[in-house]
Each structure stands twice: as C-alpha cells, then as structure tokens.
Amino acid sequence: MKGIPSWVTYTVLRLLVFIVPLAILLLLGVEAWISVVAAALIGLCLSYILLRRPRDAVSRDLYEVRHREKAPVSVDDEAEDSAIDSVADTADRAEPGSDQKA
Numbered sequence: 001m002k003g004i005p006s007w008v009t010y011t012v013l014r015l016l017v018f019i020v021p022l023a024i025l026l027l028l029g030v031e032a033w034i035s036v037v038a039a040a041l042i043g044l045c046l047s048y049i050l051l052r053r054p055r056d057a058v059s060r061d062l063y064e065v066r067h068r069e070k071a072p073v074s075v076d077d078e079a080e081d082s083a084i085d086s087v088a089d090t091a092d093r094a095e096p097g098s099d100q101k102a
Helices: 006-027 032-050 052-066 075-092
Strands: none
Touching: 006 032, 006 052, 032 052
C-alpha cells in the first residue's frame, strides 16, 4: 500500500505555512487584511525555502502521470469492440418500422 499522495502532503504543508502566521498576526491584533497579505507573503517565502522536497515530489508525480505510456490494446478489447459493432449492425438492419411509435 502506498502512503499519502505527495500532492496532499504538499497542500497541507502549504496551508499550515499560511495559517500559522495568519493566526499569530491576528492574535497580535494586526488588522485582518494586513494579516492576510503578510501571512501570504510569509507563507510564500517559507514554502519556497522549506518545502523543496515535497514540491519536487509533486512535480515528479505530475511528470510521471503526464508521460505515462499508454497500455497496448489487448485482444480482448478488440473482440469486445467487434462484438459491440456486430450488435449495432444487427440493430440497424432490424425492421424499419418495428421500433417506431404508432
């Protein structure tokens, strides 16, 4: 079983790096809008400095998902597709007026 996805870890850490300074500034009595702006700047700087490994892990995971090779089409898929096509062809050749409402 694989652990917690890297994007979840990174997101939680980024939120903590924003929320902790915001809470401290609000407890110190700084105005709310100034606290939000300052916490955002502090969070940005701290996450750039401290969260390099989680950021690299998320980047690596995104790259692997984006460049994953597609699985080749198996014989079972081709047989299933031909069966579906044959059923569709049979339905098209059915009596023209049988499925229309009177």
